[in-house]
Amino acid sequence: MRASVYILLCNDGSYYTGITRREVEARVSEHAQGIDPTCYTFSRRPVSIVFSAFFERVDEAVSFERQIKGWSRAKKEALIRGEYDSLPALAARRKKRH
Numbered sequence: 001m002r003a004s005v006y007i008l009l010c011n012d013g014s015y016y017t018g019i020t021r022r023e024v025e026a027r028v029s030e031h032a033q034g035i036d037p038t039c040y041t042f043s044r045r046p047v048s049i050v051f052s053a054f055f056e057r058v059d060e061a062v063s064f065e066r067q068i069k070g071w072s073r074a075k076k077e078a079l080i081r082g083e084y085d086s087l088p089a090l091a092a093r094r095k096k097r098h
Contacts (some may be wrong), residue, residue: 001021001057002021002058002097003020003053003057003061003062003064004019004020004052004053004054004055005017005018005052005053005061005064005068006018006019006022006024006027007049007076008028008047008048008050009048010041010044011044011047012044014044015067015073015076016031016041016047017076018067019062019065024052028047031036031045032045032047032051044076050080053093071091075087075090075091078090
């Protein structure tokens with residue numbers, strides 16, 4: 001099965017990362033319409049799509065979505081800009097605080 005991972009820019013400046021097996025545009029439209037009041041994006045509309053990636057296998061999409069959700073804002077923005085070479089350096093700089 002196929003799936004896509006997408007990142008939305010929300011009205012408050014935050015990012016939302018999601019996954020869908022349907023067309024990305026259809027899922028983004030649902031976010032924009034506020035169909036699910038429990039969704040993160042509901043109170044942060046309007047939203048706009050800033051990134052999407054298609055995967056032939058759902059498990060690969062799930063893995064990528066989880067990976068992105070753990071990234072810093074700077075790393076997400078590098079991905080959105082297509083600056084793939086800078087991603088490893090951004091990961092190396094991030095340190096957990098105790």
